[in-house]
Amino acid sequence: MTLRISIAAFCIENETVNVVETLRNQRQYSRCEIISQEGSIGAARNFLAENETxxxxxxxxxxxxxxxxxxxxxxxxxxxxxxxLMLIGQENDIQLYRQLIDMGISEYLxxxxxxxxxxxxxxxxxxxxxxxxxxxxxxxxxxxxGAGSSTVAANLAYTLGQQYLNEVILVDLDLCFGTAALAxxxxxxxxxxxxxxxxxxxDDVLIERFMLKYNEYLSVVAAPTVLGSDYEIPLDAFDIFLELVRKMSPFIVLDVPHQWSPWVSExxxxxxxxxxxxxxxLANLRDAQAIFERLMEKRNVDxxxxxxxxxxxxxKGSEVGPKDFEGATKVEPTLNIPFDPKLFSVALNxxxxxxxxxxRAKSTKLFSELATIVSGKMKAKQQRSGQGLINFMKSKK
Ligand SMILES: Nc1ncnc2c1ncn2[C@@H]1O[C@H](COP(=O)(O)OP(=O)(O)O)[C@@H](O)[C@H]1O
Ligand SMILES: [Mg+2]
Structure with missing residues (x-):
């Protein structure tokens, strides 16, 4: 997720300034305030004397x-x-590293x-x-x-709750035509x-009041059923809202409307x-391709x-195959959910x-597979490498 911090860097080498500058072009740091300039501890001290740390x-x-x-x-x-404080120094010395960390310095590179x-x-x-x-x-x-995104969202949210015995909040962001509560x-x-x-x-108390409980695990934040005159919602409202719900539940499933407004893309x-x-x-293929182009370029790779x-x-017969989708979007489809009007209409009713x-329905099994895939619980914790002096020295051996 995007980091929201202020960063100030004082570097001796031009190269290091450039390395810090590269953060600016990355999505993950796009909300960070970054200042980088030449200098060292003295320049930092002067800066701090006049600015907030x-x-x-x-x-x-x-x-x-x-x-x-x-x-x-x-x-x-x-x-x-x-x-x-992160210090970049000239000595590759474990003794020094420990001393600095003891002093309260967060990282020495x-x-x-x-x-x-x-x-x-x-x-x-x-x-x-x-x-x-x-x-x-x-x-x-x-x-x-009509592709079935709200259906996927609701079924995924339900399945995540059952599968991981954990709270899930389904948020209907289709502000005008939402269907989550209805479904x-x-x-x-x-x-x-x-x-x-x-x-x-x-705050969380207020959000609780907006939440409808479906079962022990699943709660829904619904969209309005009446069309309001204007839904001028401040851009940062979604940020604030999401930050709060992320503290309330381990899984947040968002039913995002099919539109490309600034808040949707954020x-x-x-x-x-x-x-x-x-x-x-073909129409879905073309639109999926456009969405993937926009997202892949800017989303974090992990x-x-x-x-x-x-x-x-x-x-049957007029449909486009998964290979064509893969060609257009550059990703292999994760799942193919069959058309099953009986099952889905009974569920809806x-x-x-x-x-x-x-x-036992095939779609039920597929939603379970999907829940496993998106839960983030499959892959072992990613090994980070290369940071810190200790790791650095280990990797040199
Ligand atoms: N795999 C499926 N088989 C049959 N009907 C489906 C399937 N998936 C979704 N539907 C139905 O399609 C309709 C539109 O789905 P919905 O999730 O509202 O689409 P979207 O949110 O993408 O506009 C709903 O009536 C839903 O029950
Ligand atoms: Mg929908």
Whole structure:
């Protein structure tokens, strides 16, 4: 997910300034305020005397031994202890590393550093336990209206809850024509638009009031059923809202409307997972391709964008095959959900998930597979490499 911190870097080498500058072009850091300039501890001290300490201060130094410690001491008087300091130095010495960490320095890197080392170190610093506790955001969007994206969102949300015995919040972001509450036969009290209209009043208690409970695990934040005159929702409202719900539940499934407004694209770019649901025809193929082009370019590489083909077999003979979709979107479809009008219409009429209608249906099994795939619980924790002196030395052996 996108990091929101301020970073100021004071570097001796032009190269290091350039490495810091590369952060600007990356989605993950696009919300960071980044200042980078030439200089070292002295320049940082002057900066801090006049400015608030950034969340992360990066300093490159060529000092060693006592002079280094003296300079660092003098920085301490202006450094806000809630911030973090990353030092890039000249000595590859484990003793020094320990001493610096003891002093409260968050990270020491042995220069020159490259882009990956810097990114890994920052990610490590800010991927603290609190961040790990944040819910996983899975955004579902249709290549075209009617492809079945809301159906996928609701069934996925239900299945995630059952499979992991964990809370799931399904958020209907189709602000005008949302169907999530209807599909699960829930009587809506207040809609998400009411909540989003006044983002500064939002908190978890208020959001709880908007949530409809489907079962022990699944709650739904519904969309309005009445068309409002204007839904002028401030852009940052979605940010604030998502930040809150991510603290409330380990899984957040978003039913995102098929439109390309600024807030929709922000949500799709930021989500941990995006599921694009398409019906296998030419119009969907073209639109899926456009969506993938936009998203793949900007989304973080470790946050997948997946393609789900749905209603497969509805018009046999005239449908476009998975290979063609793969050619257009550059991703292999994750799933092919068959056209099963009986099952899906019974589910819709009952206000249930397909799993509750039929445990043995092929689609039920597929939603279970999909839940496993997007849960983020499959892959072992990613090994990070290259950051920190200790790791650096290990990798040199
Ligand atoms: N695999 C399927 N087989 C049969 N009907 C389906 C299937 N998937 C979705 N539907 C039906 O298609 C209709 C449109 O689905 P919906 O999820 O509302 O589409 P979207 O949100 O993409 O506009 C709904 O009536 C739904 O029950
Ligand atoms: Mg929909």
């Amino acid at each position: 950034p969340n992360l201060l990066i300093i490159e130094t060529d000092l060693v031994g006592n002079p280094l410690f003296e300079e660092l001491e003098s920085l301490a008087s202006v450094f806000d202890p809630n911030s973090r 042995y220069g020159p550093i490259n882009e990956d080392q810097l990114k890994n170190s920052i990610n490590e610093l800010y991927a603290d336990p609190e961040a790990i506790d944040l819910g996983r955001v899975i955004a579902c969007v249709g290549a075209r209206g 699960l036969n829930l009587q809506q009290r207040q809609s998400i638009s009411d909540a989003l209209a006044q983002p500064n009043r939002l 949500i799709l770019l930021d989500a941990n997972e995006v599921l694009v649901t398409a019906y296998p025809d 946050e997948p964008t997946r393609l789900v083909l749905n209603r497969v077999g509805m018009a 009952n206000g249930q998930s397909v799993a509750e209608v039929s445990k």
